[in-house]
Amino acid sequence: MEDSVSALSIKDLKKVYAKDKKQPGTEALKGVSLEIKKGEFFGLLGPNGAGKTSLIGITAGLVVKTSGSVEVMGSAIDSDPVNAKKHIGLVPQEVNFDIFDTPLNIVLNQAGYYGIPRTAALPRAEEVLKELGLWDKKDTQSQKLSGGMKRRLLIARALIHEPRILLLDEPTAGVDVELRRGMWEYLRKLNEAGTTIVLTTHYLEEAEQLCSRIAIVNKGAIIEQGSVKELVSKLSYVTLVLDTVEPVTAAQIALMRDLKIKSIDETTLELSLKPGDVVNDAIRLMTKIGIQIANIRNSGSRLEEVFVNLIEKNA
Amino acid sequence: MTTSPIFVGYYTMLRKDIVRILRIWSQTLLPPVVTTTLYYLIFGAFIGSQIAPIDGFSYMQFIVPGLVMMTVITSAYMNTVSTFYFAKWVHTLDELLVSPMPSWVVIAGFVSGGVARALMVAVLVLIVSVFFTKLTIVSIGIVVAAVLLTAILFALAGLLNGMYAKSFDAITIIPTFVLTPLTYLGGVFYSIDQLPEFFRIISLANPILYMVNAFRFGFLGISDVPIGVSFAVMGVLIVVLLGTVLWLFHKGSGLKN
Numbered sequence: 001m002e003d004s005v006s007a008l009s010i011k012d013l014k015k016v017y018a019k020d021k022k023q024p025g026t027e028a029l030k031g032v033s034l035e036i037k038k039g040e041f042f043g044l045l046g047p048n049g050a051g052k053t054s055l056i057g058i059t060a061g062l063v064v065k066t067s068g069s070v071e072v073m074g075s076a077i078d079s080d081p082v083n084a085k086k087h088i089g090l091v092p093q094e095v096n097f098d099i100f101d102t103p104l105n106i107v108l109n110q111a112g113y114y115g116i117p118r119t120a121a122l123p124r125a126e127e128v129l130k131e132l133g134l135w136d137k138k139d140t141q142s143q144k145l146s147g148g149m150k151r152r153l154l155i156a157r158a159l160i161h162e163p164r165i166l167l168l169d170e171p172t173a174g175v176d177v178e179l180r181r182g183m184w185e186y187l188r189k190l191n192e193a194g195t196t197i198v199l200t201t202h203y204l205e206e207a208e209q210l211c212s213r214i215a216i217v218n219k220g221a222i223i224e225q226g227s228v229k230e231l232v233s234k235l236s237y238v239t240l241v242l243d244t245v246e247p248v249t250a251a252q253i254a255l256m257r258d259l260k261i262k263s264i265d266e267t268t269l270e271l272s273l274k275p276g277d278v279v280n281d282a283i284r285l286m287t288k289i290g291i292q293i294a295n296i297r298n299s300g301s302r303l304e305e306v307f308v309n310l311i312e313k314n315a
Numbered sequence: 316m317t318t319s320p321i322f323v324g325y326y327t328m329l330r331k332d333i334v335r336i337l338r339i340w341s342q343t344l345l346p347p348v349v350t351t352t353l354y355y356l357i358f359g360a361f362i363g364s365q366i367a368p369i370d371g372f373s374y375m376q377f378i379v380p381g382l383v384m385m386t387v388i389t390s391a392y393m394n395t396v397s398t399f400y401f402a403k404w405v406h407t408l409d410e411l412l413v414s415p416m417p418s419w420v421v422i423a424g425f426v427s428g429g430v431a432r433a434l435m436v437a438v439l440v441l442i443v444s445v446f447f448t449k450l451t452i453v454s455i456g457i458v459v460a461a462v463l464l465t466a467i468l469f470a471l472a473g474l475l476n477g478m479y480a481k482s483f484d485a486i487t488i489i490p491t492f493v494l495t496p497l498t499y500l501g502g503v504f505y506s507i508d509q510l511p512e513f514f515r516i517i518s519l520a521n522p523i524l525y526m527v528n529a530f531r532f533g534f535l536g537i538s539d540v541p542i543g544v545s546f547a548v549m550g551v552l553i554v555v556l557l558g559t560v561l562w563l564f565h566k567g568s569g570l571k572n
Contacts, residue, residue: 061412061413062409062413064566081415082415082417083415085413086415088413090409090413092406094406096405096406096409096410097410098405098407099405109327109331110410110414112323112324112326112327112330113328113410113415114320114324114415115319115320115415116320116323118327157410
């Protein structure tokens with residue numbers, strides 16, 4: 001029975017932020033519905049101000065919703081907040097621990113707030129701090145930690161009570177590439193061990209690398225959702241970048257008028273293909289008119305194209 | 316034996332605050348002790364020696380309970396208003412809000428921190444008072460009840476102020492412009508029976524008068540107001556403040572977006 005319950009079930013969720021009594025508020029969420037299964041690695045993708053943080057905030061108990069319902073592991077956040085909250089671990093966007101306290105105290109105090117006594121939480125604290133490379137800094141005042149360590153401490157704190165769902169709000173915003181890759185690796189491991197992960201990001205590569213399913217959020221609404229593969233298959237065109245051996249002449253470009261082609265510079269062309277187009281046909285024509293192709297590459301992240309397409313359509 | 320998760324949460328909050336109070340003792344415990352010692356010295360020893368006894372007690376003996384109560388009120392209030400507002404400002408409050416602790420436990424945690432600091436300060440200034448006067452206690456029960464209820468009341472008031480505050484200025488306005496005048500006019504330094512009738516009646520509207528007098532009754536057995544009324548005033552105010560704070564927590568006002 002329990003297995004049929006979603007990890008997170010959000011129905012028609014609305015949030016209006018009141019500016020003041022005289023002004024109508026900002027509608028941050030316009031009736032969002034979402035089902036996230038247990039064990040999923042789910043990505044909420046969208047530009048800044050899309051409503052991702054509001055969605056996470058309401059689920060974690062930091063933001064009061066205007067209407068709609070949220071259930072965490074089958075427990076509604078309104079009628080059974082104690083059970084709903086104990087399943088969630090939240091990694092916020094900004095550092096929000098006591099910077100005068102030590103990492104060990106920060107995680108042990110958090111365990112206490114979840115009803116785990118200090119002595120009982122100590123082995124788990126050691127485990128998470130070691131896994132995140134913070135054990136040797138356990139007694140250092142946390143304001144003295146590096147930026148990357150502070151981020152990892154946020155994760156350690158969120159994991160101390162062994163939550164079944166980990167909510168991460170832009171966990172790698174502003175961190176260097178090496179640290180980001182390390183965090184991805186750790187999150188993948190957690191997910192493989194059974195933790196459902198919901199991540200908000202505006203890094204498309206992050207979503208593409210990590211998430212089994214993605215929802216694209218814009219202006220408070222989900223404009224598309226599915227697996228990366230499904231979203232990419234919805235692309236109206238795919239763009240390839242071709243490097244030519246010799247400069248392409250205007251006459252040659254004119255001969256390719258049947259193709260959707262754009263000259264980027266003398267030796268670079270951008271070829272857009274609709275679903276059903278065959279790359280070979282385009283290459284054959286280019287060969288015939290004397291263009292020799294040195295290299296073909298994708299114009300960028302495929303997901304980025306989906307994203308840009310959808311956001312533009314939704315603008 | 317397993318400990319209740321609610322108790323563990325409450326204990327964690329209280330422990331954290333007590334550790335903080337003791338760690339920064341020079342900001343939390345020392346200033347009220349220094350200030351009250353100056354009051355003992357100037358009002359009690361220097362000026363007080365020239366003032367006639369009140370209800371058979373020396374002026375020094377008369378003002379000690381009031382001065383202790385003044386430090387209790389200020390310490391309880393300042394502890395919750397500052398810890399709550401600071402937690403809101405740096406977002407460490409989020410640690411509590413995401414946790415499964417019910418609102419009343421979070422409120423109890425903050426209030427108990429304020430009460431703990433008030434009691435620590437009360438004990439310290441009482442110890443100092445022994446160097447200036449003979450401390451008599453008529454009823455230890457009334458002393459403890461009065462100090463506890465007053466500390467709870469002002470810890471709740473401080474919490475309410477912290478919830479509404481939107482800037483650091485807002486957490487100093489009430490203590491400076493409301494709390495201090497009410498305390499000074501609340502019978503700490505005089506008996507309201509010494510006042511003209513008009514001002515005596517106006518003084519009866521000051522809730523701090525009832526707390527100071529209940530506390531003084533516990534030490535000296537004298538009070539300007541019936542002791543039952545004093546405890547009733549404290550009880551009613553606690554219920555009203557607690558109800559308001561619980562309601563605001565339930566709505567998320569002053570806590571969440």
